[in-house]
Amino acid sequence: MKETGGWLSSLDKAIQSKIDLYVAFHGCKNEEFKYKGTTYFSIKLNRSIYQKIGRKIGKSFDNRENLNLYLTVIDKVKPDVIHIHGTEQSFGCIIKNTMQPIVVSIQGNLTVYHHKFFSGFEKKYLKIKKRTIKWPLSFFSPGNFKSIYKTYSKLRFNEQEYLKNCKYVIGRTRWDYRISRILAPQSKYYHCDEILRDEFYDKCCNVKVEKDEKIFFTTSSNNFYKGIETIFEAVELLNKGKLNFKWYIAGICKDDLIVHILRKKYDKLILNEIIFLGKLNAKEITSYMANTDIYIMPSHIENSPNNLCEAMLFGLPSIATFAGGTGTLIDDNVNGILIQDGDPWAMAGAIIEIISSPNLISKLRVNARRIALIRHNKEKIVTNLIKIYTSIINEAKN
Structure with a gap:
């Protein structure tokens, strides 16, 4: 049932x-x-x-x-x-x-x-x-x-x-x-x-050539405890460092209630880097992931979020909050990065840490997919x- x-x-x-x-x-x-x-x-x-x-x-x-x-x-x-x-x-x-x-x-x-x-x-x-x-x-x-x-x-x-x-x-x-x-x-x-869904087994992230604009990706939902406010705060911190990036968020529409609340909470904050994509199917998500540099899971509580599991199976370097069961999925600095939930400084810092180290990117990508293929066999x-x-x-x- x-x-x-x-x-x-x-x-x-x-x-x-x-x-x-x-x-x-x-x-x-x-x-x-x-x-x-x-x-x-x-x-x-x-x-x-x-x-x-x-x-x-x-x-x-x-x-x-x-x-x-x-x-x-x-x-x-x-x-x-x-x-x-x-x-x-x-x-x-x-x-x-x-x-x-x-x-x-x-x-x-x-x-x-x-x-x-x-x-x-x-x-x-x-x-x-x-x-x-x-x-x-x-x-x-x-x-x-x-x-x-x-x-x-x-x-x-x-x-x-x-x-x-x-x-x-x-x-x-x-x-x-x-x-x-x-x-x-x-x-x-x-x-x-x-x-998990077939699309994430069949494809994986390839090493990309260096590009000026970095792409970050999150799949979430219109809910109170999913940590979207931490993304807003992390983006503000990254903007102070003049980083060139776009942050795509699937599962949330620009007209959803959580976005309405975020705009009220951060009324003077203009964040052109955040793009809400709404609900996407697996094929559409993998299409975005193929061009993604880092996957970020910001929730305050989860068990084993499928969005994170799918990103790791796809071979994306991932940052996740240590919330609920995510510590079982990620061995910190081996197949992903764990941060405290609600901490935009750690989130922004982890992003900088990853994009600044090609060796770390390669290690996280390879280990994420290798371990996920075993876990989700x-x-x-x-x-x-x-x-x-x-x-x-x-x-x-x-």
Whole structure:
């Protein structure tokens, strides 16, 4: 059971020939269909207008109606093992309500993300609005980050309940292992890395000729704790040194709420070097990466961010904040550079350090791709995941 996503589609594709695979996901209608050997169940959540209003005014997330939808699918499939990807959605409500063994993959963690929400911005910026939809639809669309913060505040309790009752978890970093020992203390922990999108395996960054203008690249999202404000501050510092560069940011549009907030926070700061690209597909991202000198991941909290993993797999020299699980991905000064989150001086300094040393560029590029190819090896991951499933099934039988 999962939410649809790029890396999940890659896992689906890699594993479907090895097992009988059934995939349940949230969709716009209730539908069962088969595609390339996998059976899919699109599940439309039961959310009446009264439930939406209840959530808006602060009532808790009640998943009892959705539970019946999930149990109907389970009863039809009768799976040997159920794999839930992520702890933030309502699929976790089945954990106490079925006898089938369940394993939960830790993607992010709302409990920790809620705790780190204000690492980049003060609370006063929560109320800034930028609505593009007229009433009454705007009532159900988050007009500011306060709505998202309140949602996290409520969902984290569901997440904590799911994990407390979870017997098996899958993770991939020292960070998610450690938090699982607190949030899911009775669980058995398995390590399994992720399969990334094909485009990042097929191509890699080549050594470029010297050019006057340096290109930096970041993939992020319209969110409060992704550290975009650190990029703004680092750019200001780099401008004082007269560096000639452009910084491309994918995943964020120039009209997104986070950009609106940044412009209010830095009202007198004009940064022509930052270019917001909006959402890009994998092919478009690799096209930009092919001309990139350094990849920068600025978040205040992550687990193993796929954007960083993809950049390293592509062979880009990368700078990342030491946030959550990134310390598992990067061995500092070996296959990337780690800096403190929220520190624009260290970010700008790391950029200067890399572009000033051709030997360092070469070392980071080669090691990043070499280690990432091992970590994200498709056959190894599929074999490991099937071993995990087999172990759980055998343990459940006993």
